[in-house]
Amino acid sequence: MTPPAIRFDAAADTYDDDPHHLGIARELVDGLRTAARPRLVVDVATGTGFAAFAALEALDPQHVVAVDVSARMLERAAAKAPAGDPDGRIEWREAPAVPLELPDGAADVVLCASALHLIGATAPPEWRRVLRPGGRAAFSIPVAADFQPSPEFREALPSDLAVPADEAGAEHIARAAGLVPVAVRRTAPVSAERPRRSFLVWAQVPR
Template sequence: MSDSTMAALHDELAGTYDENTFHATVADAVVDGLAAEPAPGLLLDVATGTGHAAFAALRLAPAAVLAVDISPGMLARAEAKAATLDPAGRITWRVGPAVPMPAEDGSADGVLCASSLHFLGAAALRDWLRVLRPGGVAGFSLPVASRFSPSRTFTMHVPADLTLPDSAEEAVAVATGAGFTDVVARRLDTDDDRPRSAFVVHARAPR
């Protein structure tokens, strides 16, 4: 799928994206797993969407957050919320591909990616190792394979180089196989009228 096609598809979703509260739940879980870390310098939010993980990351008191998404419509929604949720302007919003991230090698203390890696593929994991400092942390989510049912339009374009997990052990293997260390994963489920599931993974770049 071309960048312009992917951007257009997500632009169409932007107006109702926040109605799916599971996105915010996943973003909170991705960020909360990094809460024990010291206050970071630069955090990168990969494929930020409407900014759930970027806003949640402000709880970690970072010096700066760079949030990137290919969809102008998604970022417009994020920036509209920023006046209230980020009055100090610590988040920089940038339209563009999330792989590669527009960051220097070894410049980031942390990388966040909520509800998006399955559309980016294994190349994203390799890029995170590039941008992270030695020992830097990554937090991301992956759908549970047996419960993943995207629309036909998206199914046709999900990258084939990333195997979705059905267990926490398989989710850990996604990160260790890419070269991360100290990997932990847990399953996150909701029990509302539309049950949803994801694995939340935290890992560290080699020191």
């Protein structure tokens, strides 16, 4: 088991207690409602499945592949599936975020809610690879001013991707992977006691 998997296995039982995760996932997916019905949605670093379930409700895809390195997170997600996915359209995969075990151009939508800063800069180019021309990527990432990890947690973060300070920095992440055009929105904090804003980013593979 990899160190990230151990860390997120340990967090799985209380992950759903934090309303921030659900709110970000829903806002991120809601930004894709104007797109045509997708055949395949890929939810990268799905955790307990917030974005995958939100995609079923908002986008009505034919199939969702939800990937995470944490077996315990996936167990928690699968336990919610009878209510959130009664017809079994979500496929839960214990696998790394990079590389994705999907062929080139297979996906219509790639989601990554609240996890890109944990994966690193290799992820957006991988999303571009698995997306078809015209396919859409949607991700969230913390606002640097609100991101205050412990020293131990900071040591575990990838060194190739900086948490952005402003909308231009968030947009650059998508553009650097060849995903254009790009739209960015900053969220409002869920709790005044623990303000945690994020950038929501929607981008596209050129046709």
